[in-house]
Amino acid sequence: MSRIAYVNGQYELHADAFVHVEDRGYQFADAVYEVCEIRNGLIVDETGHMDRLGRSLSELEIVNPMSRQAFGLVLREVVRRNLVKDGIVYIQVSRGVSPRNHAFPPAGVRPSVVLTAKHMKPKNAAAQKGGKAVTVPENRWERVDIKTVGLLSNCIAKEKATQEGAYEAWYVTDDGMVTEGSSSNAWIVTKDGVLVTRQATGGILKGITRGVVLRMCKQMGQRFEERAFSLEEAFEAREAFVTSATSIVMPIVQIDDRVIGNGHPGNTSIELRKAFHSHAELVPLHQPWQI
Numbered sequence: 061m062s063r064i065a066y067v068n069g070q071y072e073l074h075a076d077a078f079v080h081v082e083d084r085g086y087q088f089a090d091a092v093y094e095v096c097e098i099r100n101g102l103i104v105d106e107t108g109h110m111d112r113l114g115r116s117l118s119e120l121e122i123v124n125p126m127s128r129q130a131f132g133l134v135l136r137e138v139v140r141r142n143l144v145k146d147g148i149v150y151i152q153v154s155r156g157v158s159p160r161n162h163a164f165p166p167a168g169v170r171p172s173v174v175l176t177a178k179h180m181k182p183k184n185a186a187a188q189k190g191g192k193a194v195t196v197p198e199n200r201w202e203r204v205d206i207k208t209v210g211l212l213s214n215c216i217a218k219e220k221a222t223q224e225g226a227y228e229a230w231y232v233t234d235d236g237m238v239t240e241g242s243s244s245n246a247w248i249v250t251k252d253g254v255l256v257t258r259q260a261t262g263g264i265l266k267g268i269t270r271g272v273v274l275r276m277c278k279q280m281g282q283r284f285e286e287r288a289f290s291l292e293e294a295f296e297a298r299e300a301f302v303t304s305a306t307s308i309v310m311p312i313v314q315i316d317d318r319v320i321g322n323g324h325p326g327n328t329s330i331e332l333r334k335a336f337h338s339h340a341e342l343v344p345l346h347q348p349w350q351i
C-alpha cells in the first residue's frame with residue numbers, strides 16, 4: 061500500500077508530497093516537530109505531545125495553524141490512511157513560505173503543516189539485549205528545550221553511534237556532565253538504587269516519555285532525583301537507560317569502552333519498560349480530540 065502524507069490541507073501520496081523551496085523549515089530549520097507512538101492502534105501520550113508542540117510554537121513565535129481538535133482529526137486520518145497499528149506519527153510545523161530573509165516574515169504568512177505516519181515494530185529484541193552509548197561533546201545551542209527540526213548536531217552524533225555499532229550517543233559538557241542523548245533522555249540507576257535524570261529546566265528536552273517514567277516512579281515508590289550526573293557517575297552506575305517515544309525505555313549496557321553494571325539490562329529498566337504502557341495515556345484512534 062502506498063503511504064499517504066498530509067501537507068497543508070491535502071492528503072497526498074507520500075512520494076508526491078512536497079513543500080515550497082522557500083519554506084523556512086527547509087531554508088532555516090525554522091520549524092518544530094513532534095513524534096507520537098502508535099501502539100496496538102492507540103495513540104500514546106497525545107496530550108503531552110500536543111502540549112509540547114504548542115509550547116515550541118509559542119517559544120518561536122510561530123502561529124499555531126490548527127486547533128487541537130483539528131490536529132487530532134488530521135493525526136487520526138493520517139494514521140488511518142496508512143493503516144498503522146504499531147508505529148509512529150510525525151507532525152511538523154514551519155513558519156511558512158516567504159522570500160529568503162533571516163528576519164521573520166510579516167504577519168499573515170501561513171505556517172506549513174506536514175503529518176506522516178509509518179509502521180514501526182516495537183524494539184523488544186534490542187531492549188532484551190541492551191545497547192551501547194558513545195559520548196560526544198555537547199555543542200548544541202542553548203534552546204534545546206524547544207523541539208525544533210534543527211538537528212544537525214544530533215545527526216552527526218547519531219552517525220558516530222551508528223559507525224561504532226552503538227544504539228545512542230550521549231552529549232557530555234566540558235566539565236564532564238551528561239545532558240541527554242542525540243534523540244533521547246539519559247538516565248542512570250545509582251548503586252543505591254536511585255534513578256537519576258537531568259532536570260528539565262535547561263540543557264535538555266523535556267521528554268514526554270521521560271515525564272511518564274517520572275510519574276511511574278512516584279506511583280511505584282521508586283526513589284528518583286532530577287539532577288545533573290557526571291559521566292564518571294554513569295560509569296559506576298548499577299544501570300543506565302534512555303527514554304523516548306520510539307525507544308520507550310531502552311537499557312544501555314555499555315558507555316564508550318566501559319561496561320555498565322553486569323553488562324546486561326537491569327531489573328529497573330526492564331520493569332519500567334514492561335509497565336510503561338499501563339501508565340501512559342492511551343487514546344483510541346476513533347476518539348477525536350476533545351477541547
